[in-house]
Amino acid sequence: MDNNELNLPGYEIPDDMKNTVAITSLDRLYNWGRRSSVWPLMFGLACCAIEMIAAQASRYDLARFGMEVMRPTPRQADLMIVSGTVTKKMVPAIVRLYNQMPEPKYVMAMGACASSGGPFKEGYNVVAGIDKFLPVDIYVPGCPPTPQALMNGLIMLQKKIDKESISKVRWYRKGADTVEVPVPILGPDLIDVRRIPDIKSKVAELSNPPAQREA
Amino acid sequence: MTTPASVSTVDLAARFPGIVSADSRPGYSGWIINADKLIEVATAIRDEFGYDLLSSVTGVDYPADGKMEVVYHAFKTTGGSIFVFKVQMPRDDPVVSSLVPVWKGAELQEREAWDLLGIKFTNHPDLRRILMWEGFEGHPLRKDWKEPFYEEELKPFKSRWPDGKHTIAEAKNPFRDNVQFPVGFDPEKYTFEDPEQALYTSLRKYQSEDKDGIKTDHILVNMGPQHPSTHGVFRAVVMLDGEDIVSLKPVMGYLHRNHEKIGERNTFLQNMPYTDRLDYFNSMSNNFGYALAVEKLMGIQVAERADYIRVIMAELTRIQNHLIWAGMMLNDLGAMYTPALYAFEERELILDIFEATAGSRMMCNYFRFGGVARDMTEDALRKTRELVHDRLPGKVDEMDRLLTDNEVLVSRLKGMGYLSAEDAINTSMTGPMLRASGVPYDIRRADPYSVYDRFEFDVVSRPEGDMYARYLVRIEEMRQSLKILEQALKQIPAGPILSGKPQYQVKIQPGEAYGRVEAPKGELGYYIVSNGKPNPYRYHVRAPSFINLTSLEMLCVGEKIADFVAILGAVDIVLGELDR
Ligand code: SF4
Numbered sequence: 046m047d048n049n050e051l052n053l054p055g056y057e058i059p060d061d062m063k064n065t066v067a068i069t070s071l072d073r074l075y076n077w078g079r080r081s082s083v084w085p086l087m088f089g090l091a092c093c094a095i096e097m098i099a100a101q102a103s104r105y106d107l108a109r110f111g112m113e114v115m116r117p118t119p120r121q122a123d124l125m126i127v128s129g130t131v132t133k134k135m136v137p138a139i140v141r142l143y144n145q146m147p148e149p150k151y152v153m154a155m156g157a158c159a160s161s162g163g164p165f166k167e168g169y170n171v172v173a174g175i176d177k178f179l180p181v182d183i184y185v186p187g188c189p190p191t192p193q194a195l196m197n198g199l200i201m202l203q204k205k206i207d208k209e210s211i212s213k214v215r216w217y218r219k220g221a222d223t224v225e226v227p228v229p230i231l232g233p234d235l236i237d238v239r240r241i242p243d244i245k246s247k248v249a250e251l252s253n254p255p256a257q258r259e260a
Numbered sequence: 261m262t263t264p265a266s267v268s269t270v271d272l273a274a275r276f277p278g279i280v281s282a283d284s285r286p287g288y289s290g291w292i293i294n295a296d297k298l299i300e301v302a303t304a305i306r307d308e309f310g311y312d313l314l315s316s317v318t319g320v321d322y323p324a325d326g327k328m329e330v331v332y333h334a335f336k337t338t339g340g341s342i343f344v345f346k347v348q349m350p351r352d353d354p355v356v357s358s359l360v361p362v363w364k365g366a367e368l369q370e371r372e373a374w375d376l377l378g379i380k381f382t383n384h385p386d387l388r389r390i391l392m393w394e395g396f397e398g399h400p401l402r403k404d405w406k407e408p409f410y411e412e413e414l415k416p417f418k419s420r421w422p423d424g425k426h427t428i429a430e431a432k433n434p435f436r437d438n439v440q441f442p443v444g445f446d447p448e449k450y451t452f453e454d455p456e457q458a459l460y461t462s463l464r465k466y467q468s469e470d471k472d473g474i475k476t477d478h479i480l481v482n483m484g485p486q487h488p489s490t491h492g493v494f495r496a497v498v499m500l501d502g503e504d505i506v507s508l509k510p511v512m513g514y515l516h517r518n519h520e521k522i523g524e525r526n527t528f529l530q531n532m533p534y535t536d537r538l539d540y541f542n543s544m545s546n547n548f549g550y551a552l553a554v555e556k557l558m559g560i561q562v563a564e565r566a567d568y569i570r571v572i573m574a575e576l577t578r579i580q581n582h583l584i585w586a587g588m589m590l591n592d593l594g595a596m597y598t599p600a601l602y603a604f605e606e607r608e609l610i611l612d613i614f615e616a617t618a619g620s621r622m623m624c625n626y627f628r629f630g631g632v633a634r635d636m637t638e639d640a641l642r643k644t645r646e647l648v649h650d651r652l653p654g655k656v657d658e659m660d661r662l663l664t665d666n667e668v669l670v671s672r673l674k675g676m677g678y679l680s681a682e683d684a685i686n687t688s689m690t691g692p693m694l695r696a697s698g699v700p701y702d703i704r705r706a707d708p709y710s711v712y713d714r715f716e717f718d719v720v721s722r723p724e725g726d727m728y729a730r731y732l733v734r735i736e737e738m739r740q741s742l743k744i745l746e747q748a749l750k751q752i753p754a755g756p757i758l759s760g761k762p763q764y765q766v767k768i769q770p771g772e773a774y775g776r777v778e779a780p781k782g783e784l785g786y787y788i789v790s791n792g793k794p795n796p797y798r799y800h801v802r803a804p805s806f807i808n809l810t811s812l813e814m815l816c817v818g819e820k821i822a823d824f825v826a827i828l829g830a831v832d833i834v835l836g837e838l839d840r
Pocket residue numbers: 091092093094128129130155156157158159163164187188189190537
């Protein structure tokens with residue numbers, strides 16, 4: 046990281062102090078630290094995970110972006126790369142993992158499946174995109190995205206972090222935004238806890254179609 | 261050297277008059293056994309006729325006839341072609357006795373048939389749902405079961421892209437999501453029985469007892485579905501006595517992507533890219549098995565050049581798989597990353613060839629019925645030759661040199677996770693797992709397909725049956741693959757790469773077929789039933805990763821929990837194929 050990126054423009058620093066002194070804003074310093082050390086959760090779901098591994102391996106070497114420290118525990122991770130098909134059976138575990146990650150935290154939907162269900166969208170055990178449950182920051186298209194595409198997504202995330210401000214980010218504010226995502230329940234089908242009233246009225250309506258009620 | 265694929269001469273009907281009859285439906289083969297005599301006949305098939313390995317068990321739903329059918333495929337580990345037998349039951353009460361007492365390998369597969377088709381197997385030791393969760397509504401592979409995003413029976417759907425517009429699937433579902441609930445369901449009052457309870461009670465409990473005045477008790481450990489060592493979203497529930505494993509159950513379905521249901525709506529060709537996503541390390545081998553099965557049904561030949569290209573691709577895939585396996589195995593043993601990085605370097609070079617030829621690194625979607633999609637260019641062939649002659653042999657030797665005599669590796673692998681030949685056969689192991697238990701069974705030799713009968717190569721097997729043997733088998737197999745590649749690259753003829761003309765919709769006669777290949781992980785089989793429509797009526801994948809786990813408990817009991825990670829790694833599973 047060179048000083049120019051960290052320094053605020055417009056401040057004259059004497060030449061002999063250029064390498065030791067920086068004048069900057071707290072936001073800039075904070076974002077610089079965050080974006081240069083994003084630790085992804087070591088968490089692979091399906092085929093896309095293999096490309097994620099390939100991105101870390103010999104040819105593509107993710108370490109160049111400060112993102113190679115994959116943590117298997119959510120407690121130490123700040124980026125969840127959802128790399129593959131999200132199934133109904135798995136989604137309670139994914140939501141739990143997300144809830145366990147400390148803030149600030151980011152979610153990346155890697156590939157068609159995580160973004161929308163992809164080729165398996167019509168499947169009965171498939172959740173059509175992780176954004177049905179978690180707030181997604183970056184979508185990376187592809188089936189699977191190539192390692193280059195994944196890196197592009199990560200660089201986009203860095204750019205997004207650069208624009209953040211401590212006073213505005215959602216995790217330092219009080220209010221609904223920081224509340225945990227409720228863990229869905231596996232019933233006769235997947236039950237999204239936030240939508241229970243909705244489901245209830247719809248089931249009642251379907252069990253009792255208007256035509257029947259009149260009769 | 262090669263054993264010719266012997267025509268099955270077994271006359272089961274003569275041996276069991278009145279109990280067994282030949283399957284005479286046009287396009288079908290094999291024998292239909294009276295459901296109540298299944299055990300008796302199956303025992304005879306195993307002991308008298310010598311079909312000692314039960315490869316695949318699956319069900320087919322025939323609502324038009326009011327029948328449910330279970331289809332079994334078995335083979336002899338001494339070679340020869342596959343043997344088919346079936347039982348039929350009334351659809352409204354499909355009950356048949358479990359084959360677990362005869363072949364333990366039926367265990368997981370019967371659970372799958374129960375889960376997806378609702379076939380009850382009496383005397384099954386642990387009949388629970390396997391891919392879906394306990395409490396899920398319905399049996400999805402039944403023909404009258406419809407998924408929430410159901411549009412039509414068969415693709416292509418008429419609604420796709422009418423007047424250049426499309427509606428998202430959510431808009432058509434009353435819940436605006438991929439869900440459906442039974443009539444009268446009340447989510448507020450819903451109290452679910454703990455779905456894990458049945459699972460936990462199925463484990464053999466270590467009894468607490470008073471030993472020398474000290475109270476001991478079992479510990480239950482859940483590993484996964486999110487665990488760095490389970491190669492994806494696999495879960496194992498382990499019962500421990502201190503550090504020793506006393507009982508273990510694999511739990512799966514966390515990546516169940518409904519491959520078969522989607523496959524039965526797709527047209528035959530539409531399934532090809534889906535097979536890529538089964539074992540996503542080895543899309544070429546997956547394509548291979550599927551193409552073979554459909555070609556059998558169509559009764560067509562494969563263009564000769566295409567056959568060679570297929571072999572080249574399949575063998576490159578095998579090398580790449582085994583290299584990654586070795587790297588990951590070392591990861592599991594704690595040598596984090598370095599060996600895996602060596603493996604990935606070579607894998608990238610092989611993927612370059614795939615990308616140059618098929619257009620994609622991983623999801624190749626390369627095979628077509630009767631041939632392959634694109635020709636291998638001279639440039640790609642040259643690159644392959646360079647790899648096969650100049651680079652890979654040295655790299656395999658390097659792996660060998662770095663790892664094989666490594667003190668840590670040897671002491672962690674030798675003598676661990678033992679599986680006898682008898683148990684391996686009984687639990688339907690295939691591939692390197694079977695060969696490492698001293699059974700030299702390789703489909704490329706035992707029941708040759710494509711042009712494998714033209715190549716000289718050895719079937720690698722080791723008698724030890726431990727993890728070290730599994731490691732050695734795979735290292736040696738890479739050398740044999742290189743040997744095959746050398747010959748294939750020398751012999752590859754010029755000519756067309758497709759036997760017919762390219763077509764989107766293929767004509768297929770009613771009937772059934774089972775195509776199988778020696779995939780890097782074991783026998784990859786496709787069972788396909790056609791009813792003459794452009795879509796498969798039944799489409800089943802016999803996945804080696806899945807069935808090889810039947811023996812997991814056997815391998816682990818008595819070992820330490822720390823070794824479980826390595827034992828699982830040595831089986832070589834991929835979740836896409838395991839859960840499908
Ligand atoms: S997007 Fe494609 S490659 Fe990625 S998980 Fe889904 S099917 Fe696999």
